[in-house]
Amino acid sequence: MSSSVTSARSGPARTLRADNPRYGEKAIFGFLFFTAAVSVLVTTSIVFALFYPLPRLFSEISIVEFFTATEWSPGFLKPQYGVWPIVVGTVIVVITALIVAIPIGLLSAIYLSEFAAEPVRKIIKPVLEILEGIPTVATGLFAFFWLRPFLEYLTPWLPWGGLFSTGVAGVAVGLIIIPLIASVADDAMRSVPRSLREGAYALGASKLRVSLKVVVPAAISGIIAAFVLGGSRAVGETMIVLLVAGAGSPGLNFNPFEGIQTMTAYIASRATGEIAVGSVVYDSIFAVGSLLFLITLAMNMIAIRFVARFREVYE
Amino acid sequence: MSDSFSQLPGRAKFAAAGAGLAVQNQFKSQGSRGNGPSIVFSALMLLALTIAITAIIAILAWAFFEGRTRLDMDLIFNGPSTVNKATAGYSVAILGTLQIVGGVIALIVPLGAGAALYLEQFADKSRWWNRLIELNIQNLAGVPSIVFGILGLAFFVRAPFNLGLVAAAGSATIALLVLPTVILASREAIKAVPPSILEGSLALGATRWQAVWRQVLPAAAPGMLTGVILAVSRAIGEAAPLLLVGALTFVTFAPNFFEGGYSALPVLIYNYAGRPQEEFQILAAAGVLLMLAVLIVFISFAVWLRARYERSW
Numbered sequence: 326m327s328s329s330v331t332s333a334r335s336g337p338a339r340t341l342r343a344d345n346p347r348y349g350e351k352a353i354f355g356f357l358f359f360t361a362a363v364s365v366l367v368t369t370s371i372v373f374a375l376f377y378p379l380p381r382l383f384s385e386i387s388i389v390e391f392f393t394a395t396e397w398s399p400g401f402l403k404p405q406y407g408v409w410p411i412v413v414g415t416v417i418v419v420i421t422a423l424i425v426a427i428p429i430g431l432l433s434a435i436y437l438s439e440f441a442a443e444p445v446r447k448i449i450k451p452v453l454e455i456l457e458g459i460p461t462v463a464t465g466l467f468a469f470f471w472l473r474p475f476l477e478y479l480t481p482w483l484p485w486g487g488l489f490s491t492g493v494a495g496v497a498v499g500l501i502i503i504p505l506i507a508s509v510a511d512d513a514m515r516s517v518p519r520s521l522r523e524g525a526y527a528l529g530a531s532k533l534r535v536s537l538k539v540v541v542p543a544a545i546s547g548i549i550a551a552f553v554l555g556g557s558r559a560v561g562e563t564m565i566v567l568l569v570a571g572a573g574s575p576g577l578n579f580n581p582f583e584g585i586q587t588m589t590a591y592i593a594s595r596a597t598g599e600i601a602v603g604s605v606v607y608d609s610i611f612a613v614g615s616l617l618f619l620i621t622l623a624m625n626m627i628a629i630r631f632v633a634r635f636r637e638v639y640e
Numbered sequence: 641m642s643d644s645f646s647q648l649p650g651r652a653k654f655a656a657a658g659a660g661l662a663v664q665n666q667f668k669s670q671g672s673r674g675n676g677p678s679i680v681f682s683a684l685m686l687l688a689l690t691i692a693i694t695a696i697i698a699i700l701a702w703a704f705f706e707g708r709t710r711l712d713m714d715l716i717f718n719g720p721s722t723v724n725k726a727t728a729g730y731s732v733a734i735l736g737t738l739q740i741v742g743g744v745i746a747l748i749v750p751l752g753a754g755a756a757l758y759l760e761q762f763a764d765k766s767r768w769w770n771r772l773i774e775l776n777i778q779n780l781a782g783v784p785s786i787v788f789g790i791l792g793l794a795f796f797v798r799a800p801f802n803l804g805l806v807a808a809a810g811s812a813t814i815a816l817l818v819l820p821t822v823i824l825a826s827r828e829a830i831k832a833v834p835p836s837i838l839e840g841s842l843a844l845g846a847t848r849w850q851a852v853w854r855q856v857l858p859a860a861a862p863g864m865l866t867g868v869i870l871a872v873s874r875a876i877g878e879a880a881p882l883l884l885v886g887a888l889t890f891v892t893f894a895p896n897f898f899e900g901g902y903s904a905l906p907v908l909i910y911n912y913a914g915r916p917q918e919e920f921q922i923l924a925a926a927g928v929l930l931m932l933a934v935l936i937v938f939i940s941f942a943v944w945l946r947a948r949y950e951r952s953w
Contacts, residue, residue, distance in 0.1 A: 350849045357762055360754030364777045364823070367816050371787060374794035432688035440685065449689065451943040456696050458870070458939045460877025462906045463928045466913050467699045470706065470921065500695045507692075533678055554782065561784020563880035564910070589786045589880070596793060596884045614790045618783065625782035629775070 375615040382608035391612065397586070398575035399595070399606045406609060408616065410577050414491060414587035418566055421495020421581060422502055422559040427552055429499075430506030434551075437507065438514035439536040450508075457504035465568035468497035473569060489571030489584025497565045502555040509554055513547020513632075514540050516639055543639075550631035557624035561617065563589040588617050700932060707926030715926055719892050720908060725919035730927055733908035736807055736887070736895045737876060740904055743811030743897070744818065744875045745868070751815075752822030752871075753857075753864060759823075760830040761838075761852050781820035788817040789881030797885050805886025807895050807902040813881050818871040825870065829863025830856060862949030869942040873935050879906035905931055 383391070386406045394407025433453070437446055473493045477485045517540050525535045541548065571584035572594065578585045586594075596610045718729030755777070763770040792813030796803050803809040833856050841851035882888075887907040895902035903911075905927065913924035 347847065350847055353849050354762060357754045357758035360751045361758040361763070361773050363751055364755065364780055364820065365773055367791075367819070368776050368780055370795055371783065371791050374791050375787070377794075429688040429691055432685045433692060436685040436689060440682075447947070451940070452693055452696065454870075454943065455936060455939050456692055458873050458877070458935055459696065459699060460879065460906050460928075460931060460935070462877070462879045462910050463699060463703065463932060466909070466924060466928055467702050469913075470925075471698075471702045500692075503692050503695075533681055557782055561782075561786065563784070563786045564906075567880075568910070568913070589784065592786050592790065593880055593883050596789070602798065611790065611794075614787055618787050621782055621784055621787075622779060625779050628782075629778055 371618065375611055375618055378608040378611045379615065381603070382605065382612055385605050385608075395577050396575050397591070399609050401575065404605070405575070406605075408588075408613065410575060411586050411588050411591050411613065412616075413577055413579065414566075414570060414585040415560055415589070417491045417579070417581050417585065418495040418498055418562070418570065418587055419556055419559040421492050422499035422562075423552065423556055425496050425499025426502045426506050426555055426559075430503045430551070430555065431510055431548065433503070433507040434510035434514060434548075435536055435541070438511045439532070439540060453504040453507055457501065459501070461501060461562060461564040462568070464497050464501055465565040468493055468565060468569045472497065484580060484582050486580070486583040487571075489569060490582050491566075491570045491578075491585045491587075492581030494566045494569035494587075495559075495581065497569055498559045498562045501562070501565070502558050505558055506551045506555040509551035510544070510548045513544040513551065513635060516547075516635075517543045518639055544635070546631040546635040550628040550635070553624050553628040553631065557621045557628065560624070561589060561621050563593050566590045567593050588613050592617075700929070703925050703929040703932060707922055707924075707929050710922050710926035711929065715923075715930060720890065720903070720912075721892065722890075722915075725917055725923075728912075728920075728923060730905060730908060730930065732891055732894055733903040733905045736810075736902040737905040739807045739895060739897050739902070740811045740814055740882075741872055741875055743808065744815045745872065747812065747815035748819055748822045748871060749868060751819055752826055752868070755819075755823045756826030756830055756864070757852060757857070760827050761856065762848075777820050777823050781824060785817055785878060786880045786884070788813055789884030791816065792881060792885040803898070805889065805901065806899055807897050809885045810882050810887055810902065810904065811897075813885050814875045814878055817878065817881060818874050821874070822867050822871045825867025826860070826864040829860040829867065832863060833859045862945055866942045866946045869938055869945070873938040873942070876938070877906055877931060877935060879904070879910055882907050883910075 391406050391408055393409075394405055395409050396405040396407050397410040398405045433449075437449060441449065469488075473488075473490050476490075476493060476496075477483075521539055521543055522535050525539045530538070566587045567590040570587060570590060572586050572590070574585075591613055592610050595606060600607050600610075714727045715729045716734065717731050718724075718727055719732045720730070721728040755773075759770070759774060759777075763773070765771065792809055795801055796809040796812050797805055801809070801812075803812075837855050837859060838851050841855045842848070846854070879887075882904050887902060887904045888911060889901040889903065890911060891901040891903050893900070909924050909927040909931065912920040912927065915921075
């Protein structure tokens with residue numbers, strides 16, 4: 326206590342400096358800084374863990390093959406390391422997921438932000454949170470054991486093949502990213518200032534017109550951020566695609582009604598702890614992991630940019 | 641209005657009502673551009689929400705109907721077995737998950753609260769390293785869980801930590817995975833405490849830390865606790881990174897935190913589901929129901945806590 330009143334004492338040497346160095350406070354400050362710095366340490370470790378085995382890998386297989394060949398068959402008798410098939414698998418899952426989640430998420434967000442009465446909102450928000458909290462292994466099993474057979478039963482004329490389906494995996498991933506898209510878009514629309522809405526009302530616009538022609542365009546960068554974040558989440562989703570898209574042929578396959586391996590599913594199916602350290606297959610996990618990390622990092626940076634731009638304009 | 645037409649017979653009643661409505665519409669402001677959303681758009685919005693809510697109900701219903709014959713005490717108290725298919729359970733995996741969650745809580749509470757307090761109360765935002773930490777946490781929150789699995793495999797299971805395929809490695813991996821979420825939630829909770837509380841305390845002669853510890857932290861605690869509960873619920877359900885750090889091993893004995901194999905509830909569910917016998921698929925569905933029941937209780941508690949302590953200053 327004495328430190329802060331030092332300056333009020335009479336005497337010539339008036340100073341705002343504390344007369345007690347308070348080493349305890351400094352130690353606490355140091356600890357807090359350390360806890361915050363842990364996250365930077367984690368990122369550094371991730372980058373290091375992912376990239377460290379890469380030189381070893383690309384001395385055994387050609388980096389050109391990795392990015393151009395169209396067959397992915399590590400561990401096979403004649404292994405090939407062309408990453409495209411599993412990238413295509415991921416892309417099919419992400420596109421299907423976004424086709425499902427963007428309309429549902431955006432419409433839910435418009436409803437929550439512009440139309441829902443406060444009590445309704447208070448019920449729906451937690452329900453969406455529960456959907457977001459459902460473990461992906463549960464959603465995956467549901468999609469594999471029920472949704473996939475059910476959809477085949479509904480549409481028997483589609484080219485279904487085998488037990489797995491990349492498209493159904495995408496639909497299931499879409500379900501779990503709905504809450505993310507809805508809540509980020511809802512936040513964006515709610516921070517559009519009231520005055521914009523009222524200006525439009527004053528000109529005689531209906532509530533629907535205000536929502537679609539004023540609020541949505543005004544919040545568009547936040548809404549795009551929501552889509553990008555949803556896409557990034559879909560790229561990284563593992564358990565659902567592992568269960569529902571399964572493993573497919575090692576070559577390219579664009580049929581969403583058959584199974585295909587994705588980047589995440591490859592990592593999860595290969596790295597079950599039994600694998601020999603330093604083998605090409607072991608290192609290939611890290612190569613695919615690096616690619617996955619870089620893709621999601623780029624998407625997250627874009628999303629953060631969009632959100633920042635939005636905040637700049639209205640807050 | 642309908643009263644005046646109610647004596648008219650069948651079709652005439654409709655015609656009269658229609659005419660009445662049409663005239664009324666003429667005088668109402670803007671007609672269809674009135675206050676409500678158009679019927680089509682309302683229907684679309686409700687459909688969207690219905691699909692989202694139906695998804696939850698469908699997953700629960702599927703798990704219940706599929707696993708209903710195995711909703712017994714064996715499910716919780718019996719260990720996994722490939723021989724006794726009809727009475728195998730999840731006890732070992734539940735213990736594994738409890739150990740993982742215990743470790744996660746021990747790590748994320750100090751680290752999460754510390755980082756959030758630092759960023760909200762102590763950090764000078766004009767310094768580049770503080771902005772770097774902030775940006776880094778935002779990015780870390782978006783890193784796929786399987787990448788954390790790779791981190792766990794490369795750092796915790798093998799050198800430098802060299803823990804091996806044990807529950808401690810799984811726990812540390814999951815802790816790092818949920819840490820950014822805890823930090824972001826805690827920051828929001830701290831941000832919601834008005835600066836006047838802190839300033840009042842400082843004005844009365846408290847040091848910075850005293851003011852934060854005795855005034856800001858208690859006020860932000862419920863919000864931070866909500867973040868921790870949501871993180872724990874995620875830790876319970878997360879399977880993908882655990883596949884990489886050894887939880888897929890089929891163990892039949894209770895795990896030790898630092899040695900020997902371990903299993904976790906979602907991973908054992910995945911393991912059971914992959915077996916061809918129908919008994920195991922039923923068991924997997926029953927496990928899903930068990931896990932969902934626990935999670936819904938957790939999430940509801942977090943939501944209730946947030947609503948209960950949500951204060952407007």
